[in-house]
Amino acid sequence: MINPLTAILKVKNGExxxxxxxxxxxxxxxxxxxxxxxxxxxxxxxxSVKNLCLSTKENESSMLKDIKKGSKTEIDAILGYMLGxxxxxxxxxxxxxAIYQIVKGMELDGTIK
Numbered sequence: 001m002i003n004p005l006t007a008i009l010k011v012k013n014g015e016x017x018x019x020x021x022x023x024x025x026x027x028x029x030x031x032x033x034x035x036x037x038x039x040x041x042x043x044x045x046x047x048s049v050k051n052l053c054l055s056t057k058e059n060e061s062s063m064l065k066d067i068k069k070g071s072k073t074e075i076d077a078i079l080g081y082m083l084g085x086x087x088x089x090x091x092x093x094x095x096x097x098a099i100y101q102i103v104k105g106m107e108l109d110g111t112i113k
Contacts, residue, residue: 014057
């Protein structure tokens with residue numbers, strides 16, 4: 001979830017936590033993702049993802065780097081897989097779907113530098 005958000009927003013990882021508006025999207029996407037895996041400990045997973053953002057706060061994600069280069073990203077392997085899971089479970093995941101479509105559009109455009 002970090003890679004697609006940073007690619008769209010064109011920010012370093014830590015901005016997803018620091019910026020209160022980005023953080024709300026981060027939280028909403030997390031809720032959609034965790035709903036696909038009810039067997040996981042929600043609180044532990046949330047802490048883990050948030051801590052990863054904070055520990056790599058100055059990093060630029062690989063997906064953001066790919067978008068800047070106009071290259072294909074790993075969006076299909078990341079969110080494409082999750083969307084498949086949601087479809088199997090007939091779960092509605094509008095935020096995840098929108099983020100996937102935006103990144104795919106950015107790939108297609110290829111002019112994001």
